[in-house]
Amino acid sequence: MSRLIVVSNRVNPPAESGEESVGGLAMALAAALREYSGIWFGWSGRTTPEFTGRLAIERVGGVTTATVDLEAADLDEYYNGYANKTLWPLFHYRTDLAAFDRAYGEGYGRVNRRFAETLAPLIEPDDIIWVHDYHLIPMARELRRLGVKNRIGFFLHIPWPAHQVIINLPRHSGLVEAMFDYDLVGFQTAEHRQAFEEYVLNEAGGAQTAPGDLSAFGRTLRVGAFPIGIDAAEFARLAASPRAGRMRDLMRACTVFRRLIVGVDRLDYSKGLEERFLGFERFLAENPDLRRQVLLLQIAPPSRESVEAYQDIRARLDALSGRINGEFSDLDWSPFRYVNKAYRRDELAGLYGAARIGMVTPLRDGMNLVAKEFVAAQDPEDPGVLILSRFAGAAGQLRDALLVNPNSAEEVADALKRAIFMEKDERIRRWRSMFESVSREDVTAWRDAFVRALAAMRSERSAVAV
Ligand code: ADQ
Numbered sequence: 488m489s490r491l492i493v494v495s496n497r498v499n500p501p502a503e504s505g506e507e508s509v510g511g512l513a514m515a516l517a518a519a520l521r522e523y524s525g526i527w528f529g530w531s532g533r534t535t536p537e538f539t540g541r542l543a544i545e546r547v548g549g550v551t552t553a554t555v556d557l558e559a560a561d562l563d564e565y566y567n568g569y570a571n572k573t574l575w576p577l578f579h580y581r582t583d584l585a586a587f588d589r590a591y592g593e594g595y596g597r598v599n600r601r602f603a604e605t606l607a608p609l610i611e612p613d614d615i616i617w618v619h620d621y622h623l624i625p626m627a628r629e630l631r632r633l634g635v636k637n638r639i640g641f642f643l644h645i646p647w648p649a650h651q652v653i654i655n656l657p658r659h660s661g662l663v664e665a666m667f668d669y670d671l672v673g674f675q676t677a678e679h680r681q682a683f684e685e686y687v688l689n690e691a692g693g694a695q696t697a698p699g700d701l702s703a704f705g706r707t708l709r710v711g712a713f714p715i716g717i718d719a720a721e722f723a724r725l726a727a728s729p730r731a732g733r734m735r736d737l738m739r740a741c742t743v744f745r746r747l748i749v750g751v752d753r754l755d756y757s758k759g760l761e762e763r764f765l766g767f768e769r770f771l772a773e774n775p776d777l778r779r780q781v782l783l784l785q786i787a788p789p790s791r792e793s794v795e796a797y798q799d800i801r802a803r804l805d806a807l808s809g810r811i812n813g814e815f816s817d818l819d820w821s822p823f824r825y826v827n828k829a830y831r832r833d834e835l836a837g838l839y840g841a842a843r844i845g846m847v848t849p850l851r852d853g854m855n856l857v858a859k860e861f862v863a864a865q866d867p868e869d870p871g872v873l874i875l876s877r878f879a880g881a882a883g884q885l886r887d888a889l890l891v892n893p894n895s896a897e898e899v900a901d902a903l904k905r906a907i908f909m910e911k912d913e914r915i916r917r918w919r920s921m922f923e924s925v926s927r928e929d930v931t932a933w934r935d936a937f938v939r940a941l942a943a944m945r946s947e948r949s950a951v952a953v
Contacts, residue, residue: 489942490611491525494602494626495619496566498529500550512856514718515930519938520550525614528553528606534562540605555605557598564594570622571794573656578621578645579757579851582655584796592658596625603629610635615941618669620644627668640671640941642713645853646880647679650686663691667706671941673713675853675880680712709944713937714884715854716929722863726836731864734837738784742841745782746907749842751835751857752849754787754827756800759850759876759893764807764823766848766899771815771822773900777907778815781822783846784838788829801827839864844906845873847881848893854880858888862921870918872906874899884924887917 493516500517520527531543531554538558545552557565568591576584603626610616610630616639618626627639653659663686666672674680684701687693693703701708725731738747748767752758767783787804791797808825815822830838839845845861858873858881865871875881875888882890889902 488523490614491519491523491938492606492610492614492616493520493525493527493619494606494616494623495527495529496570496622497532498527498552498554500527500547500552502548512715512930514721515934517548517550518931519934523938524551526551526553526609528602528609530554530566530602531556533557534559538601540601542605542609553606553609555602557601561594561598561601564591565598566622567791567793569595571791572796574621575645575757576796577652577656578648580646580648580652581756582652584756585655587657599623599625600629602626603633603635606630607633607635610637612637615938616640617642617938617941624662625665628665631668638670638941638944639668640673640937641666641669642673642937643679643853644675644715646676646851647674647683649682650689653682653686654690660691663687664704667704667708669708670944671709671711671937673711673937673940675712675714676883677712678883679853679880680710683710709940711940713933713940714880714928715856715933716925716931717856717859717863718931719859719863719926719929722832722836722860725833726840726864728833728836730831730833731837731840734834735841738838738841742782745780746843747841748781748783748844748846748903749838749861750783750785750787750846750848751838751860752785752787752847753790754797754801754804755790756796757849757851758787759848760785760787760804761800761807762850762893762896763846763848763899764804764811766893766896767823767903768807768811768814769896770900770903771811774904777904778822779820780907781903782824783822784824784826784842786826786828786830786838789827835860836864839871840866843871844903845871846903847879847888848874848876848891848899849879850876850893852876852879852881856881858885859925862918862925865918865922867915867918867922869911870914872909872914872917873921874902874906884928885921887920 499513533556535556543554572586573591614637616637618641687701687703691703693701696702699709771778811823812821839861847858858875873888876893877890891898891902
């Protein structure tokens with residue numbers, strides 16, 4: 488059987504099974520690596536004054552990891568620069584925040600080259616290689632340059648934007664051309680896949696040679712939609728744990744006679760927090776009789792704090808949350824709690840379970856796993872209501888959520904009111920259909936679908952090599 492090599496910017500296998508702070512994605516990839524006796528390769532998270540290319544190989548929780556340090560300029564130009572100041576905002580339709588700087592592009596190319604040079608000696612002829620996310624789009628090109636002929640797949644966790652958006656990127660054609668060095672490219676949704684196809688057909692003069700096969704730049708590539716899921720069974724187990732139970736009790740005790748509305752997001756401008764707060768403010772203004780019946784608890788741990796746009800959004804959210812509480816609080820009560828802290832996964836499961844309403848309203852999101860976690864943690868006898876942005880990839884599967892345009896404070900306020908008054912029968916009906924999808928299309932189904940599709944391919948390149 489082929490070995491699997493997973494490549495991602497950060498490498499985070501669970502130290503031991505059952506660790507409650509590791510995400511479902513890390514768990515699923517670690518499980519696949521154990522099954523295929525593979526290697527997880529990426530950045531160590533450390534910087535050194537100069538790049539050494541020295542590999543640190545470790546065994547963590549039954550998984551072999553191979554990590555390499557980067558130098559400080561790499562971190563600035565590749566990670567904070569091209570990945571998080573150029574591609575992230577642009578791919579989330581924030582052209583206003585996207586920074587275009589030649590040095591970022593050079594740093595991005597350099598780090599991908601360094602990663603490829605460090606990884607290449609570890610690759611054996613039959614290995615299959617699975618590269619993750621926007622940090623590493625040119626990895627296959629760099630590996631091919633070094634003569635690697637293995638099957639290489641790529642999965643994009645964030646949206647692929649519409650044609651008119653992607654063409655804002657200087658040298659966009661080079662980036663797309665580099666994707667044709669993969670054998671298989673996976674997107675979260677059919678919409679993202681179609682946007683990519685449209686670029687290839689209309690901008691790159693490519694053609695569709697068979698369903699799912701695109702040819703351009705003298706090469707052929709298979710593309711597909713592989714919507715990522717959560718480990719639903721594991722999440723249900725977490726929701727039934729003693730810690731989750733304590734969290735549910737705690738939250739119920741602080742919301743007696745009130746309905747808990749919960750939001751859990753990384754503090755990121757793509758998550759629509761400002762718009763959510765404004766929607767909630769409008770709800771409070773329009774419904775004086777319901778004010779005392781709700782508490783919005785928003786959990787948002789800071790992320791990417793060295794990037795200016797993240798400092799700005801944090802300051803705006805601080806001001807807005809203060810304004811809402813200042814305007815609507817009373818001596819004995821306030822409608823809004825805003826917490827900048829991360830919580831363990833079992834605690835989050837308890838929190839979701841205590842909530843009557845989950846608000847997941849990103850402006851754009853590749854998928855959004857919080858929406859699925861919220862569904863997985865509900866009590867089947869008395870489930871809460873999910874309010875979900877129609878611009879999250881998850882909206883393609885969770886059709887029974889209350890779908891909203893997150894930019895419309897009016898729609899968000901109306902959805903809150905509807906969720907508050909929703910009868911139990913309707914809540915159960917909607918939840919059942921969502922739970923069925925979350926359980927069936929889970930993280931293992933996602934991983935297996937991608938790995939099988941890649942393993943079944945005979946790379947054009949390996950065919951040449953034989
Ligand atoms: P993210 O943008 O990070 O992921 P998301 O899918 O919501 O977004 O995943 C966030 C994860 O972090 C969830 O598992 C959530 O539980 C956890 N988390 C969030 N806030 C937390 C808190 N306060 N404490 C602890 N944990 C917290 C990117 C893409 C998404 C895509 C995923 C996976 O942007 O669209 O769904 O990758 O492909």
